[in-house]
Amino acid sequence: MKKFLVLSMMILSAVGFSQKLTESQKFWINLEKHCGKSYEGTVTQGGKEGDGFTGKKLVMQVLSCEPNRIRIPFYVGDDKCRTWVLFKNEEQILRLKHDHRHEDGTEDKVTQYGGENSNHGFENLQMFPADKETAQRISYASTNLWWITLDEKTFTYNLRRIGSDRLFTATFDLTKPVEFNEKPWGWKE
Template sequence: MKKLSIALLIMLFVGVKVHAQRDQGPQGPGSLVFWENLSKLCGRSFEGEMINASENDQFYGKKLVMHVRTCEDGKITIPFHVGDDHSRTWVLTMEEGNVIKLKHDHRHEDGSEDRVTQYGGISSNTGMARLQFFPADKETTDLIPYAATNVWWISLDDTSFSYNLRRINNDSSINVKFDLTKEVETPPTPWGWED
């Protein structure tokens, strides 16, 4: 099973690399189209659900809301609210070469940074307009050695946004899908951020 999972992830990576060229239409590289489409959601919030969640999952049974909070030049912040826990924010940054960096900003309720924060990865290429992959970067490997094989990916289309994590060295995965057709009330300001 583990070998099959690794093979599937490798095929996905190769597929993204091979098809990234095809995904460059008149609007430019896939990463720029993805960025533009994500920016159109700025200021809006959407409820999500865990896909294939087990009762042991930390998100199980909790209300999950993403809020595309800020869209500055080269930076998009998306707080991910889990019930009454407002500690998580996904931070996307456009890097040189039109690749996107994903970082996870974790805070305590008093606003101070969690011991484990700022982990994530940089897309290995410009990706596709609807899909971006983020293999764990060196900072993540140094901070969380067991996360060296983590791969995150975000998919985005007209009706949904999904955040995904696969740990290649085991069967653990996280998949949260948000319905973009139903906007919800904006959650509170995430911990450690200012309006």
């Protein structure tokens, strides 16, 4: 029996089962577990009356999970213009982009901005400092830092503009999926 266990471990090791996952891979896998589900949330930091978010129904929908792209529409009341798009490359570096659309599906003037994590982050936290493309498109966003936290109970989307008092956090309860059958403006499979 002992020889069988040793041989089995050697075989598993040889075929790569002992290979460790990076923190960003673990994060990605945990996020994929929510594919097809929707969750309600609230503004938990930075909100104030009249900001366009506070007091409105917030829903995140993990609508599409592909091998290298996860799309998460973020609905604010009846506004269906926002989708968070996460990409991963071969090195397991993650990128966050914001896809903003008009009701007719055309891209907003301010869209496709975001950042790339500079390392593998943590299993439950990925940070995305603004990238060059964002700085060129939207100069005031060049100091933006976005981060997402993910654990068994919550998903948070966060924005901090370094050098200012701008801070925004939306927190979603992952313990209570909600029925939600909407699609964001301009959605294409």
